Amino acid sequence: MASGPGNPVYYVGGAALFLVCALKLPPLARRRRDPLLWSAFTQLFAGGCVMLLAAPRSIVELNRATGVTNCAALVVYAALTAYSGASLLLIIHWRPAPPERTRRAARWCVAAYSLAVLTVVVLFLAGDAPVEQVTLFDSYYARTPWIREMIVTYLLAHGVAAIANVVMCRRWSKEVHGSLRAGLRLLVAAYLLHVGYDVTRLVAVGARWTGHDLDFLISQVSPRCAALSAVIGAVGYALPLVGPRVAGTVRVVRQLRRLAPMWRLLRDVPTPGAIRSSLPWWRTPPAMLLMSRKTALYDAILALAPYCDPAVRDAAHRTALSRCPDEAAAAASADAAMIVVALERQHAHPDRMPDAPGAAAWRAKDLVPLSLALASPVVQDFRAHHRFPAESSRP
Incomplete structure (x- = not known):
């Protein structure tokens, strides 16, 4: 045989x-x-x-x-x-x-x-x-x-x-x-x-x-x-x-990697009223980890909304468009710059809320472009020149 x-x-x-x-x-x-x-x-x-x-x-x-x-x-x-x-x-x-x-x-x-x-x-x-x-x-x-x-x-x-x-x-x-x-x-x-x-x-x-x-x-x-x-x-x-x-798992892991810059930036933002659970990455299914991180990022952005300055976003948007005519990339860079400045504003005055209500935190519908935009030159410039953002446009 x-x-x-x-x-x-x-x-x-x-x-x-x-x-x-x-x-x-x-x-x-x-x-x-x-x-x-x-x-x-x-x-x-x-x-x-x-x-x-x-x-x-x-x-x-x-x-x-x-x-x-x-x-x-x-x-x-x-x-x-x-x-x-x-x-x-x-x-x-x-x-x-x-x-x-x-x-x-x-x-x-x-x-x-x-x-x-x-x-x-x-x-x-x-x-x-x-x-x-x-x-x-x-x-x-x-x-x-x-x-x-x-x-x-x-x-x-x-x-x-x-x-x-x-x-x-x-x-x-x-x-x-x-x-x-x-x-x-x-x-x-x-x-x-x-x-x-x-x-x-x-x-x-x-x-x-x-x-x-x-x-x-x-x-x-x-x-x-x-x-x-x-x-x-x-x-x-x-x-x-x-x-x-x-x-599907590869796509989820890729999204997690792309969201990593924003996660490192916002994971310590206080989110009153939001329940956070610590999920160790080594024993958590990637899809569940992605959902948890997205929820935590949305909560952090919502917590920063009172500190967001639309003037910062508009200025960042004009600067981004002057360097690259891509509207989607410019909008993501503008949103990311506003969130970065809002985070530093909140760090500068953690016990004092702004007198005026904050702007809507972001325009984009996806967190990934926002996270990737954190590495753009526009965001880096705003991060370097707005060390005391509480004085930028609000009392």
């Missing part, structure tokens, strides 16, 4: 498929009648079983446990045929299509591959394989009646599913973007390796039919294709699942 890379390679490939399969359990428990989730779970589970059972050590143990010579060949090839059908069924359910068309294609797929599995079992029982073959079953029994038909059946069933999946995944990847496109392209690579697995074995079997020996294709080449395809396929199926979450 399969050898070459050794037992660990098969076990690692199987473990990778089972790991992704485990990721499907929580949503499967919530949506027990979802055909897409069931087909994904079945495909991943069958693939993991194939990889674990195809390891040379597993083949020997299975033959010994059942007492049937080459029983492992029947189990692995039947499982591989079922995996082929499940793979095709998954893509059928996954790819957007009219519901009736999807149901019709799914019924044909289930019927065809159920028949293929049954054919593999019947042909094995009809044939005679008395000599145990752990690594070269296909080539050793390539000329044996019924067994050779079983070998060709499972390889053709596996190859047809792989080619169909390559075509569908490649076409679909052109219509989507992001982690789904990346996952589909990885699946194309994985299914191409499936095709390579089938072709190398068929070539070796055909060589035996013509009296030649190309057994190294079975013992060395095809197992590597199978192991590598399992790992790539696991990543391809997992990427659309975890990709959006990872991308």
Whole structure:
């Protein structure tokens, strides 16, 4: 059957498929009648079983446990045929299509591959394989009646599913973007390796039919294709699942980093009436930490509103526009300059509130541009020249 890379390679490939399969359990428990989730779970589970059972050590143990010579060949090839059908069924359910068309294609797929599995079992029982073959079953029994038909059946069933999946995944990847496109392209690579697995074995079997020996294709080449395809396929199926979450976390962390200058500036501003909770970054989910920091920054800006001077903002706005005609950047710099001056005003007179009501703290709707504007030359200039802002425009 399969050898070459050794037992660990098969076990690692199987473990990778089972790991992704485990990721499907929580949503499967919530949506027990979802055909897409069931087909994904079945495909991943069958693939993991194939990889674990195809390891040379597993083949020997299975033959010994059942007492049937080459029983492992029947189990692995039947499982591989079922995996082929499940793979095709998954893509059928996954790819957007009219519901009736999807149901019709799914019924044909289930019927065809159920028949293929049954054919593999019947042909094995009809044939005679008395000599145990752990690594070269296909080539050793390539000329044996019924067994050779079983070998060709499972390889053709596996190859047809792989080619169909390559075509569908490649076409679909052109219509989507992001982690789904990346996952589909990885699946194309994985299914191409499936095709390579089938072709190398068929070539070796055909060589035996013509009296030649190309057994190294079975013992060395095809197992590597199978192991590598399992790992790539696991990543391809997992990427659309975890990709959006990872991308969302990256976006949140990026916002936290961009808000860091404003957080360092305003985190100690007193905010009477606002409840602040200390959330350690190392054990707080990034999204929760971002929400907490944004709330704290809004509270701090609101607390500084009485100290905000619209004259400072107008002056900073004119200065920013004179240096750069970008209105959005100028507005952010003006708001940031006013908040910086208000903070120093509050520090200069913490016990005395301004006599006149303060201006609206800021015009921008996003804290990130405001935080980034703290590093602008306009804000730095106002920070350097307004050391006693209480005297700037208010008594």
